[in-house]
Amino acid sequence: MRSTEFTSRTRVAPLPIFLGREQTLNEVAVLCKPRRRPSDLYSTLATISITITRQVFPMSGLFNGTKKHVATYTEPAPTEISSILQGGYHHPLLRQWQNERQLTKSSLIYPLFITDNEDEATPIESLPKQNRWGVKKVVPYVESLVAKGLKAVILFGVPLAEGSKDLYATSADDPNGPVILTIKALRKACPDLFIICDVCMCEYTSHGHCGILREDGSIIREESVRRLAAIAVNYAKAGAHCVAPSDMVDGRVLAIKRGLIDAGLAHNCMLMSYSAKFSGNLYGPFRDAAGSAPSFGDRKCYQLPPSGRGLARRAIIRDLGEGTDAIIVKPSTFYLDIISDAKELAKDVPICTYQVSGEYAMLHAAAEKGVVDLKTIAFEAANGCLRAGATLIISYFTPDFLDWLDEF
Template sequence: MSFSSLVSDITYKDRDLDDRRSLVSRARSYASTAATSVSISGDIASQLHGGYSHPLARAWQAERQLTKSMLIYPLFVSDNPDDETLIPSLPGQYRRGVNKLVPYLTPLVRKGLKSVILFGVPLAPGSKDALGTNADDPKGPVMSSIRLLRRSFPSLFIVADVCLCEYTTHGHCGILRDDGGLNNALSVDRVSDVAMAYAEAGAHCVAPSDMNDGRIRAIKLKLIEAGIAHKVVLMSYAAKFSGCLYGPFRDAAGSCPSFGDRKCYQLPPGGRGLARRAIQRDINEGADIIMVKPASQYLDIISDAKDIGQNLPVAAYQVSGEFAMIHAGAKAGVFDLKAMAFEATEGILRAGATIVVSYFTPQFLDWLSN
């Protein structure tokens, strides 16, 4: 029983109190069933096979200098199949429809591209609602892209970002209460359903970026219940900080909140202790990889993540604002683009990351020999 199948009316605010309590009760019932199966197979943190089921995931277990296999390239996939639109605030980056993906990626794969992370961008009228219903639409941009890329590039490792912000009318990362705050229980059940849909469509890795409490455990439980936890990597945005560096991304994904901000669920800048707690929590809940975001501004947190999760790969996301600032500095003649890109990325690796999500990936494929 999934959250999606429980919802027949997409306007959550129109439900009466009894209906809401019923939804929460039934969601908890599902979690109890899944928890029973885990108690039989062992503690949730004992589920390790998914983290090294794929050859690239096995390579990520090692520490080394910057190589092509360490890089994950972000792709914005719109629901217009023939879309190819430049994103003004992200130099050289585009929103692309599924019909444009293979022609674009083919030369990159030949150069050594190993992994991409997919972000869906619904643009069609009526494609957003209060519950983010289209996030797991089988014909939507993410699931269509997963299936296409699996067929076209069998060796490409596909990561699917899991969040609702691109698909909700309010732009927040979950389902809201009447007062505008996040309903954590319903948000987690919805996000975990979306993660399951992406995994079943063929994603090698699901990466929840919503920052709702308990979503790693909920996803891991459902992966186990479905019998696919052994072959799906669960990458947690464990320490994702709020701030101004996401502006170009939100332009690209159309995910700006329509009111308020995300400071009550993304971590506060300077919240090092809170970040350490979040990292430890997500490790305990079954994450195979932990991620820090943004990257260059939080080298101390990357170091902490390596210390706390010393037996796990650590990823770092060079976010859109970091990428745009480096480009702006190079354009102004302050520094050389290639030199600064290398310096920033190698700083992230020295801090302890072994995986880098970077918009510089196409350039690195040219700059790196292996």
């Protein structure tokens, strides 16, 4: 026996060994001898390179004659041409070529929270790396992002002053309020930046709901859409390139479109409707940031129920008929089927999705826990939206993406 030559520390180069039957230590030892490799061991179709160490240990199994499990193979079969895919993505560039839609800087829209204290730059605790900005502080920040390739922002007003909220969202379109002042300041400082204004009442109403209410708490549709349309028109007059109603009151798209036409602004203000906005559990950090949580009840009677795919389809069709120029699906990752429905129903308009505050905060939390890598998961989420059919993404990751996209 040559067994004494082998210990658990024996290191030997990989050798082809026939694995269809059990190896004796003698055979292994023979194989180890340089230039003495019996040709019958090579002629077999089922050969594999392994290390002697891996095959013969534990030694006990071979010495006491117990059977050791060995890997076996089924019969060889010819390779089908259709089985081979990996040639198409073996290179980093090829992996990008597989994308039907590429994430680019012009696909991204950055949400900004603007408050009425012009010098404010306060981090929002539940929304990592995001601030509540005053107009004086937001302008230089946005300028720095434009220098990196930022193309579009969406503005949310957050009035905090005493008495700034009432039943009619009067402060929403106050000419000296945060949104209108910021539209004007950004138009001046960043002439190429595309400025979208979210149109809603919840940040400006004393009760935190998105419309004007009856005594019983339900929304008075007619009065609400007329007020929403006036707010949108005032944003357009101040220079907004796009108004995006997120209130979910029936018929507001039509009212806003009419308002823009009557004001002579329909030709240079886009109307991008949040057509499919769901009343899920993902807006918490936004409501903290904007101070817009309803003081009673919830938004379930106007935002869509999370399983209401049919309702979302009807809302998309309705908004197209009412004159929307683009469709927003919100939230994003949990609603990819809705994005895909929107792409199918609204083939001829841009499809945008909003990766909302809760989605963003969850990804940050998971990254902090070590569950995911932040950059990788941010791209995976964005690419999921693009794959489903969106070409535009409203995302709090935008400043990060502007850096990350430069790395390619």
